[in-house]
Amino acid sequence: MKDQLSQKFAALADPTRRAMILRLFKGEASVSEIAEPFLEQMSLPAVTKHLQVLERAGLVVKTQDTQRRICSLNLEGLKEANEFMEQYRFMWEQSLDRLDSYLKSANAKKQSSTRSPTNGRKKQSK
Numbered sequence: 799m800k801d802q803l804s805q806k807f808a809a810l811a812d813p814t815r816r817a818m819i820l821r822l823f824k825g826e827a828s829v830s831e832i833a834e835p836f837l838e839q840m841s842l843p844a845v846t847k848h849l850q851v852l853e854r855a856g857l858v859v860k861t862q863d864t865q866r867r868i869c870s871l872n873l874e875g876l877k878e879a880n881e882f883m884e885q886y887r888f889m890w891e892q893s894l895d896r897l898d899s900y901l902k903s904a905n906a907k908k909q910s911s912t913r914s915p916t917n918g919r920k921k922q923s924k
Contacts, residue, residue, distance in 0.1 A: 802856055806879045809855035814840075815848050819857065819871065826870035829860075 800808065809815055818832055833845040849869060852858040856875035861868050 803878060803882060805855040806857060806875060809851050809857055810879070812848070812851075815852055818848060818852065819876075822858065822869060822871045826868050828863075828866045828868055830866075832869060 810819070814836065817835070821827060821832055821835075829846060829849060830842075832849065833842055836845050849858060849860070853860055856872055856878075858869050858875075859872045861870070
């Protein structure tokens with residue numbers, strides 16, 4: 799069995815499940831309300847399977863309300879995935895900042911090498 803974090807990322811890898819998560823950011827919803835936009839593409843049992851994947855990954859919580867199953871986001875589950883990604887965000891930002899500095903420096907060198915040292919005009923090609 800996969801660890802919980804791997805299950806979260808596997809669940810979020812599917813665009814249908816990401817759309818379901820986005821719907822639940824607006825607030826809790828019944829299974830049929832979540833299924834509605836997908837019913838032209840898939841059956842209700844397929845939607846239910848997607849929700850089960852999200853539930854097993856700890857991203858969605860289902861509760862019973864009389865005759866409806868209500869789904870809501872488990873923000874703690876999303877927090878765990880976000881914390882993992884935040885570890886790498888700082889590293890990537892530093893790498894991209896260094897790349898930006900290098901490209902600006904290389905571009906400045908290229909522009910200065912094409913200018914004539916006497917009058918600042920570009921050299922004419924022969």
